[in-house]
Structures are given as C-alpha cells and as structure tokens.
C-alpha cells in the first residue's frame with residue numbers, strides 16, 4: 060500500500076475566522092462600518108477569573124440565614140444636601156428613551172422602585188413614565204443636552220454628568236432614523252426620521268477646570284441639594300477618577316469596556332477602552348490617594364451579571380454597581396420565546412444586537428407601537444425586581460461566607476485570581492500563590 | 502466649591518421698588534442665587550442688582566421667575582445659565598457659556614461674550630451688544646441670539662432650532678453639521694461648515710428677522726442686508742458617499 064496524495068482536512072484560519080470573513084464581505088458590499096447595540100463580545104479578563112477564599116480558621120463566617128448582612132449604600136454624602144440612600148448597591152444604568160421604548164423605561168423604574176434602588180434617564184431626556192414610576196431617578200447631563208431643562212433637573216434625585224461610556228470612551232450617541240418617532244423627535248428638538256449622531260464632547264466645557272465650574276453651576280441651579288455624579292468610560296481610570304473628584308463630584312460612575320450601548324460602531328465597541336476588571340483598582344487607588352475612598356462613592360458597571368460579580372466589584376473597592384444589559388434581559392430582551400422572529404431578522408435569541416434598527420421582537424429597543432406593546436411594564440418590572448433580589452441574596456451569601464456583616468466590608472484580601480492577567484488587573488494573588496503580578500518581586 | 506459663611510451678607514433695598522442689591526465682594530454667590538430662586542409668583546421684590554461680580558462664575562443661574570437682574574461688571578462662566586423668564590443684563594462682558602441652555606426670558610450682554618454663548622439654549626432671547634467668540638449658539642435648540650458685532654469660528658455647530666442673527670462677520674465653519682437652526686449674517690462669512698449653505702431670504706424670513714432686530718433693540722439695520730444660512734440636509738441620513746464631509 061502506498062500513500063497517494065493524502066489529503067489534509069480543510070483548515071480555517073484563526074486570524075481570518077468566519078466572523079472576520081463575513082465582516083469583510085459585509086464591508087465590501089455596503090461601504091459602511093457595522094453598527095450594533097450591546098457591549099464588547101470578545102472574551103476579556105473578567106470577574107469569572109476571580110474567586111473568593113471564604114472563611115477558615117483565621118476568619119469565621121456569619122450564619123447564612125440568621126446573621127445580618129447589610130446592603131445599604133449612601134450616595135452623594137460629600138456635598139449634596141440630600142444624599143441618596145439605596146437599599147441595595149445595584150443601580151439601573153442610564154439608557155435613553157429613544158433607544159428604549161417607553162414601556163421598557165417604565166418597567167425599569169418599577170423594578171428599581173420595588174427593589175429600593177435608583178434608575179437613570181439617558182441621552183434623550185426624562186419621560187413622565189420613568190419619573191412617575193421611579194422613586195429615585197438619576198438625571199443624565201449629556202453632551203447632546205437633548206431635552207435638558209431646569210425643571211427636570213430640579214425634580215431629579217441626582218444628576219449624572221456623562222463624560223464617557225465604557226462601550227465607546229470618546230464617542231457620542233447614535234440613534235438612527237428608524238427610531239426617531241414623533242415623540243422622540245420632539246423630545247430631542249430634531250426632525251423626525253433623521254440619523255441622529257450626538258456630540259462626543261460637551262458643548263460648553265472641556266477639561267477638568269471647566270468641569271469644576273460646570274458642577275458649580277449645576278449645584279447653584281439646584282441649590283446644592285442633589286448629588287452630582289460624573290460618569291466616565293474605562294479609559295484612564297486613575298486620572299479620570301482623580302480629576303472628577305478634584306472637579307467636585309459626589310459620585311464617580313466608572314463603566315468598563317464590556318458595558319452595553321444602544322448603538323455604536325462594532326470597531327469602537329471591541330477595540331476602545333479597558334475591561335471593567337482592569338479599571339476598578341486604579342480608580343479606587345485614586346480615591347485612596349486623595350483620601351476620598353468611601354467619601355466620594357464609586358459605582359462600577361460593564362458586564363455585571365450576578366451576585367458574585369457584585370460582590371467582587373465591591374471587594375475591589377466599589378461602593379455600588381450598575382447594570383444595563385442584564386436589566387434588559389430581565390425585562391425580556393433576547394428571550395428564546397421570540398426565536399422565530401429572531402430567525403427572520405437573520406439572528407438568534409442571545410445574539411440579537413441590531414438594537415439600532417428598532418425591530419426588537421421583545422419590544423424593548425424599539426419605538427414601534429406594535430412591538431413595544433409586548434412589554435407589560437408591571438410584569439417586566441416585577442421580573443427585574445426578582446432578578447435584583449437574587450443578585451443581592453447571592454452577594455450576601457458570599458459576604459457572609461467571608462465573615463462580613465456589610466457588603467462593603469468585602470476586601471481584596473478575600474479574593475484570589477485564576478489567571479495571571481486577572482491577578483495583575485485586580486491586584487490580587489494568583490490562586491495558590493502569594494504572587495500579585497506587578498506588586499511584589501517574588 | 503464650598504459655600505462660605507453667610508453671616509456677613511449685606512443686602513440693601515432702599516424702598517420696595519428699588520432693586521435688592523447684592524455685593525459679591527461681600528455676599529457669597531450662594532446667597533444671591535438662593536434669593537433669586539426664592540422669588541414667589543406675584544412677589545413685589547422682583548428687581549435685583551449685583552455689584553462687584555469681578556468675573557464670578559454661575560451668576561444668576563437657574564432663575565425661574567419674571568425678575569430683572571442687573572449685573573454691574575463682568576462675569577465668568579455660565580452667567581444666566583438655564584434662565585427661565587428672567588431678564589438679566591450684564592453691564593460688562595461675559596465669560597464662556599453665557600445663557601447656556603436658557604429656556605425663556607432675556608439676557609443682554611452690554612460688552613463682549615466668550616465662547617459657547619447661548620449653548621444648547623431652548624428659548625428666550627440672548628443679545629450680545631459686542632462681539633461673541635467661537636461656538637456661539639453651539640447645539641442651539643430654539644433660542645434666539647442677536648449679536649451686534651462679529652462671531653467666532655464653529656458658531657451654531659449642530660444647531661437644531663432657533664435663530665442666530667449676526668450684524669457683523671462670522672468666522673470659520675459657520676453652521677457645521679447644522680440641523681434646523683436659521684442663521685442670518687449681515688457681514689462676511691469666513692467659511693461655511695459641513696452641510697451649511699446660503700439660502701434664499703423669503704418674505705417670512707424678512708419678517709422674522711425684523712421681529713428679532715426689533716426685540717433686540719437694533720435700529721437702522723434692514724433685514725434685506727442679511728444673508729440666510731441653514732442646512733442643506735444632505736447629512737441627515739447616513740450615506741457613504743458623503744463620508745468625506747465629516
């Protein structure tokens with residue numbers, strides 16, 4: 060027997076993988092970059108790469124069902140006359156009316172209120188639905204200033220100056236014509252149906268010195284009552300946190316690269332910004348260096364999914380976390396019950412991210428009256444509240460196992476890392492060693 | 502950023518009809534703005550005078566009633582920010598962002614204005630009797646702005662709605678990425694920004710401009726001397742063949 064031209068099996072390139080090839084073909088056919096919603100889909104070091112150590116002989120645990128583990132958090136105690144107290148350290152992130160339907164916004168307000176936490180407006184102004192159904196509402200102050208007005212500023216419970224977003228640090232908002240309904244157009248003072256690309260920089264300030272004066276102005280307008288947050292994307296977390304504190308922020312909101320977006324260029328989502336895990340320690344370090352840790356609160360977002368993620372973010376020094384994508388999933392986003400319709404859109408449940416097109420079968424990222432009527436704000440709000448309750452119970456379970464009677468007592472010393480990368484980013488030892496890459500010389 | 506001791510504040514009002522006078526050399530800014538916010542509907546004390554502003558920021562911000570505020574001197578950033586219904590006169594020059602996001606009422610700057618005058622303004626009238634710097638009327642959303650002198654570059658950038666009237670000249674890139682704001686310039690325009698074009702002055706534009714000139718107290722200037730600029734609307738929906746315009 061002789062070998063005659065033995066075949067190799069077909070081999071696809073790791074560099075030119077199927078997704079890459081499809082993107083080249085798409086670009087060649089259309090001449091325009093890919094726009095989509097959701098956050099970074101590539102795998103980056105994340106909270107999954109950390110583990111809690113738990114209690115042992117040197118640390119004793121708390122009784123799971125008997126001993127209290129507090130979850131309250133106070134935000135805005137630095138300067139605001141009326142700081143906010145939340146029952147749980149998990150807030151609902153800013154998502155615009157326009158990107159989301161009115162019933163979805165209402166559901167977020169209802170779910171947050173049932174859970175004793177806050178929800179946030181977004182690029183597009185404050186709707187009556189969300190003000191009415193949100194006990195604690197954070198009002199975003201964005202570069203576009205769509206719908207911005209002093210009445211809403213005064214009836215907000217806190218004000219969040221948005222400098223950046225983790226999905227697109229350095230990028231502005233985007234809402235394409237399909238979603239600019241009459242109501243959205245009116246709130247934004249724009250013609251119906253146009254592709255709306257909002258500014259990436261604020262129109263009337265640049266840099267930290269101006270920001271300080273801008274914060275002063277907003278405090279004066281609101282008589283120093285409201286906590287003022289500054290939201291930054293995960294670009295240079297140490298310096299951005301320090302500068303936000305210097306400018307007078309009460310709270311810093313830090314959104315890592317996995318953070319969701321309503322619509323952004325794929326290339327931006329996947330290639331700009333640092334992973335959430337890598338952002339927390341530098342931000343906490345900045346607060347500590349300024350003597351401001353726990354005085355200026357830090358809210359972390361970008362890929363928070365469960366109580367373990369909450370506990371890990373808090374152990375690394377955050378005061379609270381914020382969720383966007385996960386909250387939408389709790390409302391019903393990407394639910395397999397709509398699989399037939401996802402298939403018709405050329406996708407599948409779990410992968411649907413063409414949120415900018417306004418055709419969301421689940422009725423969440425759309426302005427189509429028929430589709431959005433699929434969201435029952437009361438039932439969806441209840442699901443969100445259930446989910447927040449589970450996350451909180453999970454975080455408490457872990458905290459008790461580590462012997463903590465408040466989630467804020469979790470600390471980096473409760474953690475180890477599964478990978479070198481995560482150990483370096485989180486500043487905790489690689490499992491089984493006392494090695495923190497970049498920290499000690501061993 | 503801290504509010505300072507209020508104890509030394511001296512507010513004088515000579516009679517019910519004379520303005521309440523705030524001396525910013527002696528009274529903290531916080532006290533001034535709080536007093537402006539405390540005015541109740543139907544109140545008699547609706548006239549205020551501010552002396553010694555000396556470039557203070559956030560003077561008379563968040564006014565929410567039909568009061569008059571006369572500021573004797575020059576102010577820093579954001580004077581009259583978010584004004585609703587108030588009539589604020591700066592007897593001097595104004596720093597960046599004068600009248601930012603104003604909703605209604607009138608702001609008059611007797612001198613010059615720095616960058617971003619009237620930024621994102623949603624209503625009311627802003628009159629600048631001197632010149633305005635760059636980005637005048639940036640992102641304007643319904644405000645009317647009348648500038649007696651010249652304006653700097655990138656003015657009315659992304660202007661969504663409202664009117665910008667310039668008796669003098671405009672700098673580079675006027676009306677870049679403009680939406681539906683209407684611009685009237687009497688002098689030269691150094692260059693137009695992306696998607697901004699000269700447009701025909703129809704009778705309704707002449708009438709509107711005359712009304713704005715009248716409201717701003719401009720005399721001896723005819724609407725026919727102006728050119729109207731606005732959006733060509735070619736960038737309203739993304740088209741790859743326009744990519745070079747960005």
Ligand SMILES: Cc1cc2nc3c(=O)[nH]c(=O)nc-3n(C[C@H](O)[C@H](O)[C@H](O)COP(=O)(O)O)c2cc1C
Pocket residue numbers: 096097098152153154155158159180181182183199221223224225290314317318319320321360361362363381382383384385414424
């Ligand atoms: C549909 C959608 C709309 C959003 N709109 C805004 C917005 O208007 N302003 C903003 O600051 N962030 C916006 N974000 C980002 C969120 O506030 C938050 O930073 C992010 O969703 C957190 O990451 P996560 O989705 O992984 O939880 C949006 C996110 C989503 C998913």
